[in-house]
Amino acid sequence: MRYSGLKVITEGLFGNKGWTPAWRDPAPKAEYDVIIIGGGGHGLSTAYYLAKNHGITNVAVLEKGYLGGGNVGRNTTIVRANYFLPGNSEFYSHSMKLWEGLESELNYNVMHSQRGLINLFHSDGQRDAFVRRGNAMINQGDDAILLDRDGVREMLPYLDFDNTRFPIYGGLLHPRGGSARHDAVAWGYARGADQRGVDLIQNCEVTGIDIENGVVRGVQTTRGAMRAKKVGIVVAGRSSQVAAMAGMRLPIESHILQAFVTEGLKPVIHHVISFGMGHFYISQSDKGGLVFGGDLDFYASYAARGNLPMVEHVMEAGMTLMPMIGRAKVLRSWGGIMDMSPDGSPVIDKTHIDGLFIDCGWNYGGFKAVPASGWCMAHLMATGEPHEVARKFRLDRFATGHLLDEEGTGSQHNLH
Amino acid sequence: MRLTCPLCGERDRREFYYYGAEDYLHRPAEGAPLAEWDNYLHLRDNPAGVTKDLWYHEAGCSQWLLVTRNTVTHEVLGAEMVAGRAK
Ligand SMILES: Cc1cc2nc3c(=O)[nH]c(=O)nc-3n(C[C@H](O)[C@H](O)[C@H](O)COP(=O)(O)OP(=O)(O)OC[C@H]3O[C@@H](n4cnc5c(N)ncnc54)[C@H](O)[C@@H]3O)c2cc1C
Ligand SMILES: [Zn+2]
Numbered sequence: 078m079r080y081s082g083l084k085v086i087t088e089g090l091f092g093n094k095g096w097t098p099a100w101r102d103p104a105p106k107a108e109y110d111v112i113i114i115g116g117g118g119h120g121l122s123t124a125y126y127l128a129k130n131h132g133i134t135n136v137a138v139l140e141k142g143y144l145g146g147g148n149v150g151r152n153t154t155i156v157r158a159n160y161f162l163p164g165n166s167e168f169y170s171h172s173m174k175l176w177e178g179l180e181s182e183l184n185y186n187v188m189h190s191q192r193g194l195i196n197l198f199h200s201d202g203q204r205d206a207f208v209r210r211g212n213a214m215i216n217q218g219d220d221a222i223l224l225d226r227d228g229v230r231e232m233l234p235y236l237d238f239d240n241t242r243f244p245i246y247g248g249l250l251h252p253r254g255g256s257a258r259h260d261a262v263a264w265g266y267a268r269g270a271d272q273r274g275v276d277l278i279q280n281c282e283v284t285g286i287d288i289e290n291g292v293v294r295g296v297q298t299t300r301g302a303m304r305a306k307k308v309g310i311v312v313a314g315r316s317s318q319v320a321a322m323a324g325m326r327l328p329i330e331s332h333i334l335q336a337f338v339t340e341g342l343k344p345v346i347h348h349v350i351s352f353g354m355g356h357f358y359i360s361q362s363d364k365g366g367l368v369f370g371g372d373l374d375f376y377a378s379y380a381a382r383g384n385l386p387m388v389e390h391v392m393e394a395g396m397t398l399m400p401m402i403g404r405a406k407v408l409r410s411w412g413g414i415m416d417m418s419p420d421g422s423p424v425i426d427k428t429h430i431d432g433l434f435i436d437c438g439w440n441y442g443g444f445k446a447v448p449a450s451g452w453c454m455a456h457l458m459a460t461g462e463p464h465e466v467a468r469k470f471r472l473d474r475f476a477t478g479h480l481l482d483e484e485g486t487g488s489q490h491n492l493h
Numbered sequence: 494m495r496l497t498c499p500l501c502g503e504r505d506r507r508e509f510y511y512y513g514a515e516d517y518l519h520r521p522a523e524g525a526p527l528a529e530w531d532n533y534l535h536l537r538d539n540p541a542g543v544t545k546d547l548w549y550h551e552a553g554c555s556q557w558l559l560v561t562r563n564t565v566t567h568e569v570l571g572a573e574m575v576a577g578r579a580k
Contacts, residue, residue, distance in 0.1 A: 315541075317537065317538070317539035317540075318541060321538075326532075326536045326537070326538065327536065327537070327539070328531075328536050328537070329537060329539055330513065330514065330537050330539050331539055331564070375511050376494075376511040376546070376548075377511075377513075377514070377539065377544060377546060377564050378564050378567065379541040379564045379565045380564070380565060380566065380567055384494050384506060384567070386505075386506055386507045419534065419535045475531055475534070475535040475536075476527060476528065476531040476535075488534045489512070489513060490513060490537070491511065491513070
């Protein structure tokens, strides 16, 4: 079924009786050409592009819970292409271009909103670093505008500009940055993949990976064994457990990241604002809730909830930056399990097992990567060659010293 | 979350700095093969369940602690001082 404005109106007039489920609920088959483990944003987009770009449609996505129940439905939805290092820069630029056509591509309203992202700076040194980053973004073909203090004041008059510790000197505006509706991105890719013949199998946990003589043969699951010629591990925070089924030890440590939303308010924050020095960022959803968050809780964790010290820290940082939010009531907080890599950059690569591929290490920036990650993972699995914009996301770069440490914080997993 | 420091007793999580997994205690010898450095710096078991990791009692006695805890429940099961441990 194609969605359209006309369809919404006619269905509204006739009692909304004509809608059908957005995807099937198929029983698992005994054999597939490709099995993708993990029904998050990256697994679903990989399946979609395998079918769409490469004509590989005998594909299953195996999800242990429900589609979109992992990080893809728990993030704070910032979409940006403001990376600096060659390797990251071209990848996120490619992703941004895919975002810009995503709604018509998927025939699904993912509510992608390019409302502009502003990164604040508070010292001359930080301004110099942002000028350099802005130039890298422009060189990549993306957009960046340096705002001085008055420029920021014009757009965000409600900030505390004269804060003693972090007076606001200006900001780097990335006009094409913004946000999107996270669930809709998962659902849009799921529906698109299903329409092209991909089986989306929920409540199906992979419990083992079958390997014979160094070649992958299939997987064991809570819904039975399935054979496959190729298998992709795309499970974000659970990467270490699933890779261990193939005897691998990954450069990943899983950490908890929390986020918060307030009651719905009238429009007040029109951009995405990031206050790096305070580890705080905020935007307002289309429903009106202020969506905000901060840094990791900092210790390895698989609990999808955090501890109070980080809650307190985030609230304090918010009050420091924009005292007006003290009037808003927080409705909910939650957490997600982040696959932190030692350089803060991801992996899209083959493994030492023939036919087994892995996509992981998204840290807390994998939502904006959903389109390009699926695009590049599908390319790798279909052709056996890395896609040009993802060729630096190698699994062996840690051993060989070719790290992509965007923030220059060293090889400690929780510092990225 | 609260950690029990062998010297200071049960203290708030905020007094401690988290470094990483126990692997950091096994620094390779100078001139060790690169694979050993990769193992030490980057690769992790990253268990969902009981783990051992290193915490520094920054706002307390300044001791490095090897903490045993559960990464799924956040339960803290014990802590010992790194200094003076039998290697
Ligand atoms: C609070 C928070 C805020 C964030 N904010 C942003 C942001 O503003 N911008 C941004 O770009 N990124 C952000 N992120 C990061 C982003 O959400 C993740 O990097 C990204 O969603 C991870 O990829 P995914 O969608 O495929 O993961 P997930 O949705 O977690 O998908 C992985 C799936 O694998 C499944 N799985 C695991 N093990 C198995 C198994 N054995 N068998 C079968 N299935 C299995 C899981 O159930 C899960 O559904 C944020 C994350 C969090 C938690
Ligand atoms: Zn102490």
